[in-house]
Amino acid sequence: MQIFFQQVINGLSLGSIYALLALGYTMVYGIIKLINFAHGDIYMLGAFWGYYVINSWHFNFIEALLSAMVVGAVSGVVIEYFAYRPLRHSPRITALITAIGVSFLLENGMSYLFSSNTRSFPQIIQQHNYNIGGVLISNIQILILVTACVLMVLLQLIIKKTKMGKAMRAVSVDSDAAELVGINTNVTISFTFALGSSLAGAAGVLIGLYYNSIDPLMGMTPGIKAFVAAVLGGIGSVPGASVGGFLIGILETLFQSIGLSAYKDAVVYGVLIIILLILPAGLFGKNKKEKV
Amino acid sequence: MLKVSDLVVNYGVINAVKKVNFEINQGEIVTLIGANGAGKTTILKSISGLLKAKSGQIEYEGKSINRQKAPKIVAAGISQVPEGRHIFPGLSVKENLQMGAFLVKDSSKIRQGFQEVYDRFPVLKERENQDAATLSGGEQQMLAMGRALMARPKLILLDEPSMGLAPIFINEIFDIIKEINSNGTTVLLIEQNAKKALSIADRGYVVASGEIKMTGTGGELLQNEDVQKAYLGG
Numbered sequence: 187m188q189i190f191f192q193q194v195i196n197g198l199s200l201g202s203i204y205a206l207l208a209l210g211y212t213m214v215y216g217i218i219k220l221i222n223f224a225h226g227d228i229y230m231l232g233a234f235w236g237y238y239v240i241n242s243w244h245f246n247f248i249e250a251l252l253s254a255m256v257v258g259a260v261s262g263v264v265i266e267y268f269a270y271r272p273l274r275h276s277p278r279i280t281a282l283i284t285a286i287g288v289s290f291l292l293e294n295g296m297s298y299l300f301s302s303n304t305r306s307f308p309q310i311i312q313q314h315n316y317n318i319g320g321v322l323i324s325n326i327q328i329l330i331l332v333t334a335c336v337l338m339v340l341l342q343l344i345i346k347k348t349k350m351g352k353a354m355r356a357v358s359v360d361s362d363a364a365e366l367v368g369i370n371t372n373v374t375i376s377f378t379f380a381l382g383s384s385l386a387g388a389a390g391v392l393i394g395l396y397y398n399s400i401d402p403l404m405g406m407t408p409g410i411k412a413f414v415a416a417v418l419g420g421i422g423s424v425p426g427a428s429v430g431g432f433l434i435g436i437l438e439t440l441f442q443s444i445g446l447s448a449y450k451d452a453v454v455y456g457v458l459i460i461i462l463l464i465l466p467a468g469l470f471g472k473n474k475k476e477k478v
Numbered sequence: 479m480l481k482v483s484d485l486v487v488n489y490g491v492i493n494a495v496k497k498v499n500f501e502i503n504q505g506e507i508v509t510l511i512g513a514n515g516a517g518k519t520t521i522l523k524s525i526s527g528l529l530k531a532k533s534g535q536i537e538y539e540g541k542s543i544n545r546q547k548a549p550k551i552v553a554a555g556i557s558q559v560p561e562g563r564h565i566f567p568g569l570s571v572k573e574n575l576q577m578g579a580f581l582v583k584d585s586s587k588i589r590q591g592f593q594e595v596y597d598r599f600p601v602l603k604e605r606e607n608q609d610a611a612t613l614s615g616g617e618q619q620m621l622a623m624g625r626a627l628m629a630r631p632k633l634i635l636l637d638e639p640s641m642g643l644a645p646i647f648i649n650e651i652f653d654i655i656k657e658i659n660s661n662g663t664t665v666l667l668i669e670q671n672a673k674k675a676l677s678i679a680d681r682g683y684v685v686a687s688g689e690i691k692m693t694g695t696g697g698e699l700l701q702n703e704d705v706q707k708a709y710l711g712g
Contacts, residue, residue, distance in 0.1 A: 352573050352576060356566045359569075367628075368580045
């Protein structure tokens with residue numbers, strides 16, 4: 187039982203990271219029906235930014251986190267503006283392939299500019315472990331979980347309560363009707379990219395603290411896992427992405443702990459296949475019924 | 479108020495609207511009637527900025543609005559209620575109306591807008607917090623009209639407001655259109671229900687295969703034999 191709870195704790199920390207990433211996938215998909223394959227690389231940029239500002243400008247955790255969110259948001263908006271906006275009215279496959287291209291550009295561009303070496307992320311927060319009934323939990327794990335939860339609550343408030351959040355939802359369900367009430371869809375789409383990418387930037391700093399190592403290709407696997415989490419939760423659904431992220435994180439650590447380390451990714455995708463067979467729209471996805 | 483001259487619009491490769499001319503004066507109800515596919519919706523969409531005209535002029539209050547995007551046109555005072563309602567599912571009735579007032583900055587004007595819309599459509603007030611997708615067809619039509627009115631338009635474009643509605647709602651919708659008009663909003667109405675449309679309209683235009691075939695006052699067109707044969711079932 188102790189081992190189980192230990193793995194749940196570890197899974198929740200890893201799951202927070204996946205959840206933050208999955209939110210970006212799901213929001214962007216919700217509004218322009220694009221799987222933004224470059225999303226994992228924004229997380230990598232966030233991690234590198236954190237690495238740089240902590241080492242060179244001696245930023246503390248909060249400063250590094252917030253500035254990485256800004257960097258993430260700006261990169262997301264720039265990528266959307268130059269790579270996806272010109273393809274707004276092209277077939278979806280064109281935009282999808284472009285997204286893969288942007289991802290390669292960021293990964294290889296960063297390797298070229300800063301070398302592909304793995305770097306150790308500066309540990310600005312001294313790790314302490316607390317023993318709660320035999321379950322070890324570190325202050326960094328708590329920090330990751332709390333930060334992720336705060337960001338998710340903020341995101342939910344923005345989407346539900348603010349005018350821009352409502353506009354995002356309006357554009358994602360009916361962009362022509364949104365234009366007809368005066369909503370500028372381009373601005374709204376940029377805003378969505380900014381929000382989603384800022385979460386990816388934050389996740390990059392958090393993973394740096396947690397795993398202590400970063401490299402230009404670090405976004406690939408978590409990017410795909412977070413995408414799986416978004417699909418699992420029901421792509422386009424914001425609560426679904428959070429739940430999916432936590433679920434994937436916990437599953438992964440649980441299977442790792444029972445000695446299936448080599449198969450942990452296979453298990454994650456296996457679970458995805460099973461859930462999609464039973465619930466094709468994912469856990470929280472809506473089966474679209476259109477009223478005419 | 480609105481003057482459309484030599485308007486040509488292509489819909490993909492189809493030449494949907496061919497040199498159309500018509501105008502709307504302030505305070506009028508003008509209707510475009512015609513069969514399915516005659517080009518009525520295309521004309522409306524090019525006024526509201528969803529489609530770009532290939533050539534021709536659309537002048538509103540003396541200024542060309544051809545090249546303007548939809549949000550700019552809403553800001554200028556033209557709101558469209560699209561065919562098939564197109565309310566925002568997943569947003570509550572209240573949020574749908576708030577989105578209607580997206581460009582209204584003055585919060586007292588927004589409050590006034592809510593007041594007026596709720597007075598006119600009390601059922602929307604009752605269902606304020608309900609997901610708009612759960613409304614009936616007639617209620618969704620009212621919400622779509624309420625949403626357009628929240629922008630406080632000077633000219634409202636209505637695309638098939640009675641489509642798919644129960645007869646009891648159809649009469650109500652036409653009464654509401656008259657009311658909206660008598661409160662000072664100019665109306666451009668597109669309808670397949672030509673009889674109803676002509677009976678409340680000051681003037682009408684008959685559209686067929688992308689061209690205006692005939693024009694006259696609502697009464698004249700109602701009496702016209704060709705119009706009766708083609709559009710009024712007898």
